[in-house]
Amino acid sequence: MTLLTGDNLTRIRREGLGLVLLILVQAFCAVFFLTDAMSDFADAGRFAFKDWHLIVETVAALGLVVGIVFELRYLFRLLRRKAHVERGLSIAAGALHEVMEAYFDTWALTPAERDVATFALKGMSNTEIAELRGSAEGTVKAHLNGIYRKAGVSGRGALLSLLVEDLMQSPLLDGAARGPGPSKR
Numbered sequence: 378m379t380l381l382t383g384d385n386l387t388r389i390r391r392e393g394l395g396l397v398l399l400i401l402v403q404a405f406c407a408v409f410f411l412t413d414a415m416s417d418f419a420d421a422g423r424f425a426f427k428d429w430h431l432i433v434e435t436v437a438a439l440g441l442v443v444g445i446v447f448e449l450r451y452l453f454r455l456l457r458r459k460a461h462v463e464r465g466l467s468i469a470a471g472a473l474h475e476v477m478e479a480y481f482d483t484w485a486l487t488p489a490e491r492d493v494a495t496f497a498l499k500g501m502s503n504t505e506i507a508e509l510r511g512s513a514e515g516t517v518k519a520h521l522n523g524i525y526r527k528a529g530v531s532g533r534g535a536l537l538s539l540l541v542e543d544l545m546q547s548p549l550l551d552g553a554a555r556g557p558g559p560s561k562r
Contacts (some may be wrong), residue, residue: 396452403445410438469544476543484527493520497533498540 414435421428477498481491489510496506504522507514521533530536 396448400445400448400452403441403448407438407441407445410441413437429456430453449513463482472544476540480528480543486527488522488540490520490524490527493517494524497521497524498537 413429417428417431417434421431481494486494492510493506496509501509503514503517506517510517521555525532525536528536529537530539
């Protein structure tokens with residue numbers, strides 16, 4: 378199950394654009410209120426500090442400016458975090474693919490078994506796999522039984538556990554040093 382589907386990315390972009398537009402509106406309001414407060418101070422002269430309305434208006438405008446600064450800092454921090462998470466996800470996806478291919482080679486899976494194993498590891502049901510491959514559900518079950526036998530596992534959960542366990546044994550960023558193939562147990 379992928380969290381970054383096309384619909385999710387579109388929604389995230391729309392929300393990001395909405396946040397940027399909100400910050401721009403707030404910036405416009407802040408400039409307007411600060412300009413108005415400075416104009417009022419200039420018109421009122423030295424007695425401006427006794428006018429509570431003008432003081433509250435100025436403090437509110439300054440609070441708006443401070444809020445904008447914090448929003449921008451938070452937005453940039455979120456964008457950096459998002460980029461970091463996407464990079465990590467990309468590394469993990471590549472590492473998982475490498476581990477899967479190495480195991481598939483070690484187990485000598487046929488091309489059909491590789492397809493079925495990949496779909497099964499992605500969480501698809503036997504019916505969905507059969508539809509995608511244009512084959513019968515019984516054929517998919519036969520391929521899965523062959524995969525489980527070659528892998529020495531009892532089912533999907535154990536197959537997935539085997540791959541995840543191998544990924545967890547080595548740091549993802551050190552993928553080049555680890556080399557292809559299943560880890561030694």
